Amino acid sequence: MIDLYFSTTPNGLKAKLFLEEAQLPYRAIPVSLSKGEQFKPEFLAISPNNKIPAIVDHAPTGGGEPVIMFESGAILLYLAEKIGRLIPKEIHGRTEVLQWLFWQMSGLGPMAGQIGHFNVYAPEKVPYAIDRYTRETSRLYGVLDRRLADREFIAGEFSIADIACYPWIVPHQAHGQTLSDFPHLERWFMAMAARPATQRTYEGVENAYAPKQSLSEEERRVLFGQGTSPATS
The missing domain is CATH 1.20.1050.10 (Glutathione S-transferase Yfyf (Class Pi); Chain A, domain 2)
Known part of the structure; x- marks a missing residue:
């Protein structure tokens, strides 16, 4: 089982789209960016850059401890190599x-x-x-x-x-x-x-950049005004 920490941004949807294409079992764990959940210590332990997506692969190839990853490109490459598909070996x-x-x-x-x-x-x-x-x-x-x-x-x-x-x-x-x-x-x-995998991925998903988004000042501060933590300006 793979835990997918994500929000419906383009980068978050990249990881979900892969999992749907590969038909890998996964559990989607939403991270509310506007509420600052990406700054919670438990999430930072998985994604130190406080960004989504991130994954925890509880059944890595060869067994052993779960594999924890952040950065969408690295996640795609890791998962493709895990299943031996979607990137050529040649x-x-x-x-x-x-x-x-x-x-x-x-x-x-x-x-x-x-x-x-x-x-x-x-x-x-x-x-x-x-x-x-x-x-x-x-x-x-x-x-x-x-x-x-x-x-x-x-x-x-x-x-x-x-x-x-x-x-x-x-x-x-x-x-x-x-x-x-x-x-x-x-x-x-x-x-x-x-x-079909794209349609499953985007079912019920609103465009992350659909004009015009209405944000409260607090949501704007959390999304665009943060440093390393919500308390940092």
Whole structure:
């Protein structure tokens, strides 16, 4: 059994989507970010960066003590290696998947997250930031669109690269992007959305960046004003 600590953000949904695709038994443990549950000592013992997702694998390969992990990209890689699927064993295929996994972690996620924040959550409009991150996110969408021009999935066969990227394309409207501007990406997105595991993952899930979110001052402080603990400004 795997314990999944998550919230319905793109990164949290990445881990859930993997578990649904792999059909691994898991227990979803919601973490309310707006209530500051990510700062509780028991959660920090699992995820010292006070971010979701995090997992506890109570039945690791080879037995022994449970494996505790945080960071969504590391979780996807660990789980793929655990089941021997969704990442090729052959070196060329494996490196393709790893490159696009890290591309999502270092580029698509952070940039899309920034424009999502400034478009939806920022208490005031910051034109420079909105323009900067909209343009960079558009560039990254274009990179993925070109990549998908001659292949069904990002790294050839369906893999953790697709699982990592899809949740960050779901809130494309909040990113200021129109999918029809990226026809190959749009085709891939629709195919991903039609997968049974995707539908199970997103059942009842609201878009984390759906305009316009209404936050209390306390929720805003907890989500965006914290250092290492709720007491830190």
